[in-house]
Amino acid sequence: MIKASVTVMLKKAIFDPQGMAVKHGLDSIGFKNIDDVRVGRQIIIQIDSNDFGHAEEEVKEMCDKLLANPVVESWSHTLELMQ
């Protein structure tokens, strides 16, 4: 079993209202030294396979086809074997 951790974030050039809201919230409860906050999605996928090469290709295809919006989002991922 392979565990794929996919992180999808808005591209740097894209305004992130959710991150801005969190930044303001943190500021209002006393955290004054926050420069920037960005909020994205973390998607954990358990793939029933032990073939890392195939899983790698699958994850890329999943991101392109369903998990991320390539117009405004970028994504990264890691794979690890689950015991």
Next chain:
Amino acid sequence: MIKASVTVMLKKAIFDPQGMAVKHGLDSIGFKNIDDVRVGRQIIIQIDSNDFGHAEEEVKEMCDKLLANPVVESWSHTLELMQ
């Protein structure tokens, strides 16, 4: 400047309808070997400080007070120095 990456996920025992929706979506476009999908939030915080000990405490306080719902969510984090 320190970059804190906070991952907030629903606890394992809590049903994750968003993860289930993604699993069904992946299944419907041909990914039949997916065992489970969980969806959480990734929050990237730029802290204007170079003191890792203090940043560590701040991040814990942020999670407890604003970023996570301790009733149903768990969180983890990493810190790294930004160039």
